Amino acid sequence: MNNPSEYYKSCTLCPRACGVDRTSARGACGVGADVYAARAALHMWEEPCISGERGSGAVFFVGCSLGCVFCQNRAISRGGCGKPLTSDELADVFLRLENVSHANNVNLVTPTHFAPTVAEAIEKAKSRGLDIPVVWNSSGYESVDTLRLLDGLVDVYLPDLKYFSPAISAEYSHAVDYFERASAALDEMFRQVGEPLFSDGTGAVEAGIMTRGMIVRHLVLPTHTVDSRRVIRYIHDRFGDDVYISIMNQYTPASSNLPPELSRPLTEEEYDSVIGFAESIGVQYGFLQEGGTVDESFIPEFDGEGL
Numbered sequence: 001m002n003n004p005s006e007y008y009k010s011c012t013l014c015p016r017a018c019g020v021d022r023t024s025a026r027g028a029c030g031v032g033a034d035v036y037a038a039r040a041a042l043h044m045w046e047e048p049c050i051s052g053e054r055g056s057g058a059v060f061f062v063g064c065s066l067g068c069v070f071c072q073n074r075a076i077s078r079g080g081c082g083k084p085l086t087s088d089e090l091a092d093v094f095l096r097l098e099n100v101s102h103a104n105n106v107n108l109v110t111p112t113h114f115a116p117t118v119a120e121a122i123e124k125a126k127s128r129g130l131d132i133p134v135v136w137n138s139s140g141y142e143s144v145d146t147l148r149l150l151d152g153l154v155d156v157y158l159p160d161l162k163y164f165s166p167a168i169s170a171e172y173s174h175a176v177d178y179f180e181r182a183s184a185a186l187d188e189m190f191r192q193v194g195e196p197l198f199s200d201g202t203g204a205v206e207a208g209i210m211t212r213g214m215i216v217r218h219l220v221l222p223t224h225t226v227d228s229r230r231v232i233r234y235i236h237d238r239f240g241d242d243v244y245i246s247i248m249n250q251y252t253p254a255s256s257n258l259p260p261e262l263s264r265p266l267t268e269e270e271y272d273s274v275i276g277f278a279e280s281i282g283v284q285y286g287f288l289q290e291g292g293t294v295d296e297s298f299i300p301e302f303d304g305e306g307l
């Protein structure tokens with residue numbers, strides 16, 4: 001890998017391919033070349049094989065290259081907050097999550113726009129003894145070339161596949177090419193990690209924690225259950241039982257400027273109809289969410305804890 005700073009000078013790290021010099025300006029992701037994070041702490045609300053009993057060591061990065069209108073992490077996704085971290089400091093954060101917090105993994109939340117520095121930090125942490133899995137938790141809107149920087153460094157991919165329809169992705173995320181780019185990204189992620197493996201509890205993490213593999217997440221949006229069915233059919237047709245599918249129900253209307261169809265929570269009938277569809281096509285390995293369709297406990301405090 002080149003020096004990380006080289007990647008930021010004319011940035012094409014994500015499919016936006018802004019070409020801006022992030023050493024002196026911000027790209028569409030809202031951030032420059034300095035890595036900013038807003039929290040690094042145990043997170044209990046990921047899938048059971050990611051959080052386990054001890055919790056997942058979630059590092060929340062500032063900024064986002066996708067910028068959905070309904071963003072649930074609006075407090076940090078547009079930049080202008082958090083704490084700057086060098087790759088050495090980030091490696092220290094990862095090691096504290098393992099050695100002090102006893103996390104089941106390092107869970108990198110929305111790291112795409114900082115990929116070269118994060119890759120360098122993972123290398124440094126692993127050379128200094130990091131032994132828990134590294135999870136790449138992203139929007140799925142990623143460049144295959146950027147993902148190749150992570151080959152051999154990331155153990156578990158946890159991408160979203162948000163939309164099938166280009167019209168819907170253009171309207172809600174200003175990314176008409178979302179499915180085209182995310183589906184190519186998922187292929188590259190799967191090429192790197194392959195079929196799922198789980199801890200037997202004899203190593204650094206609890207029994208049952210995923211140590212290698214891919215979980216594809218899909219947040220069901222109000223009104224758009226037909227698109228959700230297309231997404232789930234695609235994942236199942238493409239990867240069969242070799243990846244897990246996580247079908248999420250916690251959509252929360254997060255702004256007063258949303259289009260009318262997104263201004264209400266998901267109904268239980270909408271969620272159940274998508275789950276019923278997944279079962280009808282033979283999805284076996286997946287995660288559902290139980291309880292109400294809105295739960296703000298999924299959104300943590302972005303108060304700099306652990307940094």
Ligand code: SF4
Pocket residue numbers: 011012013014015016017018019020022026027028029030064065112113
């Ligand atoms: S990572 Fe940011 S600056 Fe780089 S191409 Fe994507 S949106 Fe643009």
